Amino acid sequence: MSDIDWRDLPSLSSLRAFEATARLDGFSAAARALNVTPAAVAQQVRGLEAELGVTLVRRQGRGLVLTPEGAGLVAALTDGFGTIAEAVTRVRQDEAQRSVRVSTTQGFAQWVMMPGLARFWEAHPDIRVSMDITSKLADLGDGRIDIAIRSGPADFSWPGTEAELLMRSRYILIGAPDLAARVRTTADLQHMPWIFDPRNGSEPRWLAQLGLDPKTLRVTEIASPVLEVASAVQGYGLMFGVESIVRTELEAGRLVEIPCDILPEAAYFIVTAPGPRRQRVQVFIDWLKDSFGTGD
Structure with a gap:
């Protein structure tokens, strides 16, 4: 695996807000999961889109849909955050024992x-x-x-x-x-x-x-x-x-x-x-x- 240049990556908070929005199908549900306001989640997602220069989600009726770029990014984020969560759980279990x-x-x-x-x-x-x-x-x-x-x-x-x-x-x-x-x-x-x-x-x-x-x-x-x-x-x-x-x-x-x-x-x-x-x-x-x- 090549070294990660963290300066080229968006903030973790914006990536987390987008992943939760996509997984939970909306800013409100993501806000409840992250314990912040829907406006804060929307601001993080829009900021991520501006930084990447692409649209990740679009409004459709009363909900949101992912763009192809958004679907590709959220798949990687969900997999990555899942791997992190599993590793943290293992560390905590090892510490408990x-x-x-x-x-x-x-x-x-x-x-x-x-x-x-x-x-x-x-x-x-x-x-x-x-x-x-x-x-x-x-x-x-x-x-x-x-x-x-x-x-x-x-x-x-x-x-x-x-x-x-x-x-x-x-x-x-x-x-x-x-x-x-x-x-x-x-x-x-x-x-x-x-x-x-x-x-x-x-x-x-x-x-x-x-x-x-x-x-x-x-x-x-x-x-x-x-x-x-x-x-x-x-x-x-x-x-x-x-x-x-x-x-x-x-x-x-x-x-x-x-x-x-x-x-x-x-x-x-x-x-x-x-x-x-x-x-x-x-x-x-x-x-x-x-x-x-x-x-x-």
Whole structure:
């Protein structure tokens, strides 16, 4: 198909007015279908005739008849508009069946989002949600992921994306009750077993601020937040955790917080590709903010 020079085509509104007039046999019926006045339809049709330099419809008695030129044009327009309508319907049907695809970390999905997801489906039973569990920032530009939820410094940004703050939560030092009870002073931390996430480059710095040398500690490294928390519950070591992530374990008494005033806040962001968002994606983002948002 050759490229279309839109400058040579009449306006879509005039073509639509003529197609409706021909299909519905008159200006009045076309006006009702297009939700405009009959005079407006007639003006559009006459303008189209003037632009093309041909007569498309003639009055015959109390009605209108198509000229040969009009009959040829309306056949093409009806076919073209029908094709457009079918394509739009398919797009809408595909969108209705398409899930909101969320990329997030294992810890946020399990302990923050999943417990509240039932409330979202109660309010929006027609919106499916699928999750990609990974600690890597997904490629939002290819359209396979709609939303990424990631943590980082409050002033952090991801190039080529739009990021907005969802929630803040404290980093805390935690351990099983029996193990935490043995920590009476900062010096006691040197003799405790520890659980580290090898992907968290901030933990060695926090230990240094506490006067601890990671090389002299008894450390178990676990690159899984779920297993890390489970190991802490079993008493295998102390760990740094995000309060919102471990809140369930704290409230159940399976973990307790150990006072530690050198730890920063964690910030969680909603990250999307630049540009307009699908309606269902925006509905889910609004729900995230209402359910978990802590504001700026």
